[in-house]
Amino acid sequence: MGEARWGPRERMVFSAAQLIRRDGVAATGMREVAAHAGAPRGSLQHYFPGGKEQLVNEAVGWAGRYAGKRIARFLAGLERPTPSGLFAAMAAQWTDEYAADGFTAGCPVAAATVECAAAGGSTREAAAAAFATWRSPLAEALAGMGVPAARAASLATLMISTLEGAILMARAERDTAPLRTAVRELGPLLDAAVAPAP
Amino acid sequence: MGEARWGPRERMVFSAAQLIRRDGVAATGMREVAAHAGAPRGSLQHYFPGGKEQLVNEAVGWAGRYAGKRIARFLAGLERPTPSGLFAAMAAQWTDEYAADGFTAGCPVAAATVECAAAGGSTREAAAAAFATWRSPLAEALAGMGVPAARAASLATLMISTLEGAILMARAERDTAPLRTAVRELGPLLDAAVAPAP
DNA sequence: CGGCTACTATGACAGCGGTCATACCCGGCT
DNA sequence: AGCCGGGTATGACCGCTGTCATAGTAGCCG
Structure with missing residues (x-):
């Protein structure tokens, strides 16, 4: 993905998501994020006065928007759009990455949910928003393929x-079979x- | 679940899984585990000379065995066993817990996977083993209902x-709807x- | 040029984490 | 009794983390 001509702030958010x-959230240090982004440490408190929580929340939000936008791209990449084809494309992104780079990374939204859902902070809400940002265009895409609206939301x-659970199992077993x-x-x-065409 | 007449070692493993x-793994301290289990701090290095990693691995293993044994219980609880009924029972355990106690806890195997799959330690293998311990009796149960063996493994x-993904989303959104x-x-x-009966 | 704002650069601090070392208790065995 | 091993109890250590404080630089504006 594009990583070059971004401002330091966006690079830090991106690096945070990556790490x-x-x-996971707890094992990712602020200093580490700055180093990974090639950004000065002092910029952290400048761009993210809300501290780690703000940085994590923005990383989660970024991931949600990214996933949402990918739906449109996947859709455009299918010559004959079908729900199964779209789902296959979504999963292929992960199987491809795992085949190329190993099973080192999962979904940042999942990590944030697992680690921050119990603690009362705002990160849980960020994760919920990310899921919504992801699901909404997906449901819309299904509806565009002829799935009744109510059903489209459920299927999304x-x-x-x-997908999220399959990613989890795939990482644990180091095998793309679950996907x-x-x-x-x-x-x-x-x-x-x-909907069956009459 | 039974918590009373266990040895301090088992109580600590159980408490670790709970926390x-x-x-999550990183946010759970050893001292906290001992305190939660009502066990002396000194027992930690006695029972778990392998340190935190060993304790976490045993907690994950415990969770896997627990999930595996639940399958048999769920199966026994169904008067007319069907795959959908079994899945509904599995999910109901979570919806019930969330309705009763709030969305404070998720699956410990998922947490261990998310936080420890990249780090080279042995916890990833423990998580993989836990998933296997969970899936095996589930596939067997499906086979017992008439699902062809090859298909039973896939469906498990x-x-x-x-289920794992739905738990994740449910926690993030504080809503059992995904389940x-x-x-x-x-x-x-x-x-x-x-298999259709002829 | 002064001054102001945006950003950078370091250092210090307080807290907490896992782990090691050491000493203590206590029941059983011989 | 004497010993011993399983279990218990503390205290200290060191590394790391997030955060604050403070000072410094760059560049635009008037």
Whole structure:
């Protein structure tokens, strides 16, 4: 993804997301984020006066927007758009990354949820917002393929849940099988939801 | 679950799982585990000379065995065993807990995976083993309901993936809707996999 | 040129984490 | 009794973390 001509602030948010994806929220230090972004340490308290919590929240928000935008891209990449094809493209992003770079990173929103949902902070809300930002265009895409609106929302939730869990299992087992299984098993169900043309 | 007449060692493993479930691995301190278990601090280095990593691994292993054993219990609780009924029971454990105690805790295996999969330690293997311990009896249960063996393994993986992801989303949004959606949408697919009786 | 704002640069601090070292208790065994 | 090993109890250490405080620089504006 583009990493070059961004301001230091955006680089730090991006780096934070990257590191959280790999090591989790607690194990990611502020100094480490600055170093990874090639940004001066002093900029942290300048751009993120809210401290670590603000930085994490912005990283989570960035991830949610990124996932949301990818939906449109995946959709554009399919010649014959179907729900199963879209889901396969979503999963392929992960299988490709794992095949290329190893199973070092997961979803930053998942990490933030696991580590911050119990603590009363605002990060949980950021994670919820990220999921919403992700699910909304996905449901819209399904509706555009002929899935009834009510069903589209449910299936979008199901797709994200399954993908998120498959990512988890894939990382634990160092094997993309859970991702491929999810695509294979869920595909027919998704395609069956398109309203039958009379 | 039974918490009373256990040895201090088991209490510590149980407490570790409990705290990891809530706050994650990194945010759970050794001293906190001992305090939560009502065990003396000095017992930590006695029972777990491998340090925190060993304690976490045992907690994850405990969670995996617990989940595996629950499958048999759920199965026994169904008068007419069906795949969808089993999945509904698995999800109901979470919806019930969330309705009763709030969304304070998730799955400890998920937490360990998210936080320890990148770090080269042995915890990732413990998480993989826990998933295997969970999936194996689940696949067996599906096979016992008439699902062909090859398919049963795939569906077991799918069920755990979806459940795990739904737990994640439910915690983030403080809403059991993702869990209920997973049950509603996945149920028919699961039941359709039972081999048609001739 | 002065002055102001945006940003950078360091250093210090207080807290907490896991781990090691050491000493203590106490029941059982011989 | 004497010993011993499983378990307990503390205290100290060191590294790290997030945060604050303070000072410094760059560049625009008047």
